[in-house]
Every structure is written in structure tokens, then in C-alpha cells.
Amino acid sequence: MTQEMETLEEFAGQKYKYGFVSDIESEFAPKGLSEDVIRFISAKKDEPDWMLDWRLAAYKRWQAMREPDWAKLHYPRVDFDDLYYYAAPKSDKTSPKSLDEVDPELLETYKKLGIPLSEQEILAGVEPKNRVAVDAVFDSVSVVTTFKETLEEAGVIFCPISEAISKYPELVQKYLGTVVPVTDNFYATLNSAVFSDGSFVYIPEGVRCPMELSTYFRINASNTGQFERTLIIADKNSYVSYLEGCTAPQRDENQLHAAVVELVALEGAEIKYSTVQNWYPGDETGKGGIYNFVTKRGDCRGDHSKISWTQVETGSAITWKYPSCILRGENSQGEFYSIAITNNYQQADTGTKMIHLGKNTKSRIISKGISAGHSQNTYRGLVRMHSKADGARNFTQCDSLLMGSDCGAHTVPYIESRNRSAMIEHEATTSKISEDQLFYCLSRGIDAEEAVALIVNGFCKDVLQQLPMEFAVEAQKLVGISLEGSVG
Amino acid sequence: MLEIEDLHVSVQDKNILKGLSLTVPAGEVHAIMGPNGAGKSTTSYTLAGREGYEVTSGAIRFKGEDFVDLPPEERAAKGMFLAFQSPIEIPGVTSMNFLKTAVNAQARSRGEKEPTAVEFLKMLREAAKKLNVTEDMLRRPLNVGFSGGEKKRNEVLQMTLLKPSLAVLDETDSGLDIDALRLVAEGVNALRCPERSFLVITHYQRLLDYIEPDVVHILAGGRIVKSGDKTLARQLEDQGYDAVIGQAA
Ligand SMILES: Nc1ncnc2c1ncn2[C@@H]1O[C@H](COP(=O)(O)OP(=O)(O)OP(=O)(O)O)[C@@H](O)[C@H]1O
Numbered sequence: 001m002t003q004e005m006e007t008l009e010e011f012a013g014q015k016y017k018y019g020f021v022s023d024i025e026s027e028f029a030p031k032g033l034s035e036d037v038i039r040f041i042s043a044k045k046d047e048p049d050w051m052l053d054w055r056l057a058a059y060k061r062w063q064a065m066r067e068p069d070w071a072k073l074h075y076p077r078v079d080f081d082d083l084y085y086y087a088a089p090k091s092d093k094t095s096p097k098s099l100d101e102v103d104p105e106l107l108e109t110y111k112k113l114g115i116p117l118s119e120q121e122i123l124a125g126v127e128p129k130n131r132v133a134v135d136a137v138f139d140s141v142s143v144v145t146t147f148k149e150t151l152e153e154a155g156v157i158f159c160p161i162s163e164a165i166s167k168y169p170e171l172v173q174k175y176l177g178t179v180v181p182v183t184d185n186f187y188a189t190l191n192s193a194v195f196s197d198g199s200f201v202y203i204p205e206g207v208r209c210p211m212e213l214s215t216y217f218r219i220n221a222s223n224t225g226q227f228e229r230t231l232i233i234a235d236k237n238s239y240v241s242y243l244e245g246c247t248a249p250q251r252d253e254n255q256l257h258a259a260v261v262e263l264v265a266l267e268g269a270e271i272k273y274s275t276v277q278n279w280y281p282g283d284e285t286g287k288g289g290i291y292n293f294v295t296k297r298g299d300c301r302g303d304h305s306k307i308s309w310t311q312v313e314t315g316s317a318i319t320w321k322y323p324s325c326i327l328r329g330e331n332s333q334g335e336f337y338s339i340a341i342t343n344n345y346q347q348a349d350t351g352t353k354m355i356h357l358g359k360n361t362k363s364r365i366i367s368k369g370i371s372a373g374h375s376q377n378t379y380r381g382l383v384r385m386h387s388k389a390d391g392a393r394n395f396t397q398c399d400s401l402l403m404g405s406d407c408g409a410h411t412v413p414y415i416e417s418r419n420r421s422a423m424i425e426h427e428a429t430t431s432k433i434s435e436d437q438l439f440y441c442l443s444r445g446i447d448a449e450e451a452v453a454l455i456v457n458g459f460c461k462d463v464l465q466q467l468p469m470e471f472a473v474e475a476q477k478l479v480g481i482s483l484e485g486s487v488g
Numbered sequence: 489m490l491e492i493e494d495l496h497v498s499v500q501d502k503n504i505l506k507g508l509s510l511t512v513p514a515g516e517v518h519a520i521m522g523p524n525g526a527g528k529s530t531t532s533y534t535l536a537g538r539e540g541y542e543v544t545s546g547a548i549r550f551k552g553e554d555f556v557d558l559p560p561e562e563r564a565a566k567g568m569f570l571a572f573q574s575p576i577e578i579p580g581v582t583s584m585n586f587l588k589t590a591v592n593a594q595a596r597s598r599g600e601k602e603p604t605a606v607e608f609l610k611m612l613r614e615a616a617k618k619l620n621v622t623e624d625m626l627r628r629p630l631n632v633g634f635s636g637g638e639k640k641r642n643e644v645l646q647m648t649l650l651k652p653s654l655a656v657l658d659e660t661d662s663g664l665d666i667d668a669l670r671l672v673a674e675g676v677n678a679l680r681c682p683e684r685s686f687l688v689i690t691h692y693q694r695l696l697d698y699i700e701p702d703v704v705h706i707l708a709g710g711r712i713v714k715s716g717d718k719t720l721a722r723q724l725e726d727q728g729y730d731a732v733i734g735q736a737a
Pocket residue numbers: 499500502504522523524525526527528529530531573
């Protein structure tokens with residue numbers, strides 16, 4: 001704990017520090033979206049025909065779809081013809097095989113972001129148990145994946161999805177789109193048509209992945225949408241913990257990010273998926289920032305499987321995100337732990353769906369929403385018990401913390417139960433940081449900004465402790481930084 | 489150390505302190521006694537700099553420096569400490585974490601080096617042991633679910649680690665069992681030194697048997713109405729406020 005606090009302090013008093021732009025020459029697809037652009041993207045990746053056909057089918061479908069408007073979000077409509085759908089560092093003709101081939105400017109960028117990509121450096125500096133394998137995605141392409149050999153020895157596949165499409169087509173074809181169908185929703189369908197890169201993970205039967213896997217997303221180019229696609233398959237009785245981080249430069253215009261993440265857990269398998277979302281949130285007046293429309297879903301396909309989502313959402317101007325679990329296998333478990341912090345003019349509409357299909361399935365939802373400034377923060381969650389889900393159980397706890405009087409916190413729980421033996425518990429609270437608590441901290445010499453960070457971190461503790469250690473430290477710092485300027 | 493001169497304080501437009509004067513020289517222990525609602529806690533909050541406690545006239549000088557306009561966190565860094573009559577709960581923040589944050593914040597503010605994690609833990613464990621504060625309490629969320637006595641011991645623990653120049657103890661003895669009272673008193677006595685002063689607010693003579701005061705003040709109606717040596721406390725206990733204050737008036 002002491003180390004955490006030290007880092008918290010070290011970072012207190014900093015604004016968004018990932019807002020820099022890297023000067024990297026990029027290659028773009030022509031602006032706007034058309035069949036030609038999709039063919040261009042597919043050709044860039046040397047994709048097989050089945051993949052191109054899949055994309056084109058999605059595009060057709062998408063053209064007939066409407067942008068959803070049921071979320072409690074207000075923003076000017078996105079002009080989908082005024083975006084670049086593909087941007088890649090120019091030097092990256094074919095994906096580099098080793099670090100020596102990666103553009104030094106790119107390495108520098110990741111260094112600045114605190115993401116070391118050199119295995120030698122990591123090996124020298126980090127205890128084996130704390131090592132993390134990283135897939136670094138820069139705009140539309142994966143630039144490097146570390147520790148590939150170590151993972152291969154364990155039989156684990158961790159590579160850019162573009163590489164998986166050519167190297168492991170049978171796995172990709174078997175699972176891609178089976179959790180989030182091509183037709184699922186406006187953004188997921190768009191993603192299916194134009195997704196550029198993302199990570200692919202396969203953990204073979206009985207294997208416990210020997211290290212944390214992590215993908216680090218960076219949007220750099222302007223006017224460019226990022227559409228990454230992640231597919232994680234945990235075969236029978238395997239285990240993997242996966243982390244996702246993301247940042248973007250500070251720009252005046254809004255940028256679109258529409259990712260799809262699909263998780264498949266077979267019998268007895270467990271997937272732990274953690275996100276620290278720190279896209280650029282816009283400035284104090286609400287100018288700029290990322291529009292984050294993300295579809296994340298996990299399928300507990302096998303009996304006794306488990307999927308756990310943990311998210312710390314501090315960035316983005318708009319967040320539209322509902323990491324969900326389909327609890328198909330008997331005795332399968334789904335978890336959703338969330339911290340959503342909004343400040344200034346940020347808007348977040350986030351939550352989860354727990355779909356209980358199998359017998360004795362269990363789900364647990366812990367959501368902590370913190371709103372400050374003029375922001376709006378909505379928890380939206382669905383718990384559905386199907387008729388065959390005998391003995392299914394859900395526990396939901398939604399806590400909101402309001403800072404100041406100009407922000408809003410909303411809780412929208414939907415509960416549908418078609419099974420009498422299913423049990424659903426829901427608890428919700430709304431609170432404010434009390435003047436007593438603040439004064440108590442001040443009287444001990446802790447200034448207001450740090451006091452708020454401390455109290456809010458306490459409020460979020462149940463979720464923070466779900467994160468892997470290294471990420472928990474990062475997340476605590478973020479909590480402090482995100483709420484900066486929220487106390488007068 | 490502390491000079492309060494003709495202090496008038498109002499809270500929500502209600503005058504509560506009405507011309508309070510008090511001087512506590514360095515190294516001395518002064519006790520304040522007084523009936524409920526006399527303004528004792530108001531005095532302690534005002535000294536700590538709580539928002540809403542408006543000084544309408546008079547002066548507070550701490551080590552010669554005018555204190556009235558200083559924010560609470562700066563007062564703390566300069567050596568002011570208040571042990572709360574009702575300590576506050578902060579869910580999810582362990583006592584240990586809270587203390588470490590406070591110790592570091594004060595060190596930073598004074599331009600001193602922050603103790604390392606190891607140094608801090610050593611100090612903490614030593615102090616906790618003396619006050620019979622268990623490891624479990626240190627790891628629990630601050631004051632959440634603590635018993636009344638545990639909360640008070642925790643305040644004294646904070647004082648021990650923060651090493652203030654002036655500690656104001658607002659009814660720290662209330663709610664303590666006999667053993668805890670002795671531990672707390674020993675904790676205070678161990679910190680007594682020529683550079684440190686104490687302002688001990690209490691209703692009971694009992695505490696003053698353990699922590700021997702240099703001066704006892706009686707606060708009533710927002711003013712110090714009588715001061716004397718430690719025998720004044722005994723006199724109060726024997727005769728009650730009416731008799732003693734009546735004498736003074
Ligand atoms: N926020 C407030 N608004 C109005 N009146 C207040 C406020 N806070 C305190 N008071 C009043 O000020 C007076 C002094 O209160 P204070 O808490 O200082 O008394 P005390 O001497 O500490 O009493 P006790 O022995 O019961 O702790 C009381 O009459 C109380 O009701």
C-alpha cells in the first residue's frame with residue numbers, strides 16, 4: 001500500500017500526460033467508407049478471401065443500420081464519411097519481426113507512455129512473476145508483440161489478429177463473430193467491416209498462461225477511427241489474465257473508437273479481462289476527446305467456466321460500453337467490476353449484461369460511478385434469467401459518488417427473470433464526499449486534491465483490488481489525475 | 489506556543505466564542521473544562537481552521553505567526569494537531585494508508601524527506617504497539633466499525649506519528665475504558681517535552697490524574713471564565729460548575 005501511495009502522490013498534480021503527438025509518417029486509406037476502402041484494408045493485410053467476404057457482408061449490413069440513440073448521451077452525430085478508416089506507420093510495410101526493425105520513433109512513443117517493448121529491458125528490470133507480454137497497437141496496426149517465444153513454448157498463441165487470420169485461419173474462422181455476431185449492433189457491425197488490428201489469444205487445454213498478456217492501444221493520427229478487434233479463446237481448463245490499456249493525443253476534434261472484444265471460455269476455463277481506459281477525455285470546456293463505442297462480450301460456453309471483466313474508465317469524451325457475459329455453461333460465472341469516473345463535460349453510459357442461460361450460473365456486478373464537474377455518469381445493466389437457468393443467482397451493487405452539484409449520476413438496472421428459482425439482489429447507493437471527511441484529511445495536513453483522490457480510491461477499493469497489482473497502481477494514480485480541479 | 493486573544497467566532501451566524509483569551513507556553517499542558525455547549529469543540533475546530541468557523545474578531549498566534557487566515561492543511565504542517573471528539577470514518581482507506589499519506593504530505597509541505605516505507609512501518613508498529621492498536625485495526629478502513637475507544641486510541645496514534653508542536657485533544661478520554669485511558673495518558677506523557685504543548689479538553693478529573701496539567705481553564709459561555717492550577721479540576725469535580733463559576737463571577 002505504501003508504494004501505491006507514493007506513486008499516487010508522485011502523479012498527483014498532473015493533467016492528461018499522454019496528449020503528445022508522435023511525428024510518424026503514416027499511410028492512410030482514402031477518407032470515408034466504401035467497398036473500395038474495405039478492399040484496401042483487406043489487401044493491406046494480405047487477407048484471405050473469406051475474410052474480405054466477411055467484411056463486405058458486414059458493410060452491406062451496416063449501411064442499412066441506424067446509430068443507436070437509447071443511451072443517455074448527447075453528442076453531435078459522427079460524420080462517418082469524414083473519417084479515415086485506416087492509418088499505419090509508413091515504415092511498417094510488413095509487420096516487423098523483431099524490435100530492431102521497429103521505427104525508433106515508435107519505440108520512443110511507447111517509452112514515453114511507460115510501456116517498455118524491449119524484452120531485454122524487461123528481463124533485466126522486472127521479476128519474472130511480474131512480467132507482462134505486450135502487443136502494441138498503433139493506430140491501425142500492431143507494431144510489436146513481446147515474449148512471443150516464451151509464450152509459444154507454453155503453447156499460448158498471442159499475436160496481432162491480422163497475423164492470426166493468415167497463420168491460424170481455422171481457429172479464427174471457428175470463433176470470430178460467434179460471441180458478437182456481425183449483425184449485433186451499429187458499431188460492432190461497422191467494426192466487423194473495417195477492423196484493422198487487435199490481439200488474438202489462444203490458450204490451449206489445461207494451460208495456465210505463464211504471464212499477464214496485455215495490449216496497449218494508441219491512437220495517434222488525426223481524423224482517424226480506431227477499430228480494433230480482439231478475440232480470446234481459453235480452451236478447456238485453461239486460465240489467462242489479459243490487460244488492455246489505451247491513450248490518445250490531445251486534439252481539438254473528436255475521434256472515434258469502436259472496438260469489439262470477444263471472449264470464449266470453454267469448460268472449466270477462466271478469463272480475467274482488465275481494462276484501464278484512458279483515452280483523451282477532452283479539455284475542461286468539453287472540447288475534443290474520444291468517442292468510445294465499444295462492444296465487449298464474453299461467452300462462458302463450457303460448464304464451470306468463468307469470465308471476469310474489470311474496467312477503470314477514466315478517459316473518453318463519450319463512453320458507450322457494456323462488457324457482458326453469456327452464462328451458457330452450467331455452473332458458469334460472470335463478474336463485472338467497474339469504476340467509471342467522469343469530470344468536466346465527459347459522459348459515460350456504461351454497465352453490463354449478465355445473460356443467465358445455464359443452471360446454477362452466478363453473476364456478480366460491482367459498479368462504482370464517480371461524477372464531477374458538469375459530467376453525466378450512467379450505470380446501465382441488464383440481468384436476465386432464462387427459463388432454464390434453475391438456481392441462477394445475481395448480486396448487483398451500484399454505488400455513485402457525486403462531487404459538486406452540476407454533475408449527474410444515474411442508475412438504470414433492467415431485471416428480467418423467467419425462472420422462479422433464480423435469485424437477484426440489487427443494492428444501490430448515492431453519496432457525496434462529506435465535509436467532515438474532507439476536513440478530517442485537511443486537519444492531518446493532506447491537501448484537498450489529495451484528500452479527494454484518497455477518499456475516492458477508498459470508495460473504489462472493491463474494484464481496484466480486482467486489478468493485477470501493476471495495473472492497480474496505475475489505476476489509483478489515474479483516479480487522482482482524472483478528478484483534478486473537481487474541488488474548489 | 490499558542491496565544492489566543494479576545495477571540496470571537498461565529499458558526500452559521502451564531503456567535504459561539506465571545507472573547508476567549510488563552511495562552512499556552514511551549515512545553516506546558518493546559519486543560520480546558522466546561523459545561524456541554526460551552527464552546528470547547530468550537531475552540532478546537534477554530535484552532536484547526538475548519539471552514540465555517542468564522543473569526544469575527546480577535547487573534548490566534550501560533551509560534552508567533554498569525555494563524556487566522558491559514559488553511560487547515562498548512563496549520564497541520566506547521567505543527568497543529570486536533571484529536572477529534574468524534575473521529576470521522578473513511579470507507580475503503582486503511583488507517584495505515586491514511587497515516588502514511590498524512591505523514592508524507594506534512595513532510596513534503598515542510599520540505600523534509602518523506603520516510604521510506606520501511607522507516608514508516610517501523611515507526612507505526614512501535615507506536616501502535618504502545619497504544620494497543622492491533623495490526624488488524626491498521627489494515628481496516630479508517631474508523632469504520634471501530635468502537636468508540638478504538639477510535640480515540642487511533643487519534644492518539646495519529647498524534648504520535650505526526651509529532652505536532654501543539655496537540656488539542658477534544659475529549660479524547662471519553663469512551664475509554666480504564667486500561668485504555670492509562671495507555672492514552674502514557675502516550676501523551678511520552679510526547680511531553682519542552683518544545684511541545686497540549687490543550688486537553690475533558691469533562692473528567694480522572695484523565696488529569698494521569699496527565700498532570702500545568703494550568704486548568706474553565707470555559708463557559710464562549711469565554712475562559714476561570715483559570716487555576718490542577719486543584720481547580722478537583723474543586724470542579726467536588727462542587728460542580730455552578731458553585732465554582734458562581735464564585736468567579
Ligand atoms: N454548526 C452549528 N450551527 C449552530 N450552532 C452550533 C453549530 N456548531 C455548534 N453550535 C453550537 O455552539 C455551541 C458550542 O458547541 P461546542 O460543540 O463547541 O460545545 P462543547 O463545549 O464542545 O460541548 P460538549 O461538552 O457537549 O462537547 C453549542 O450550543 C452548539 O449547539
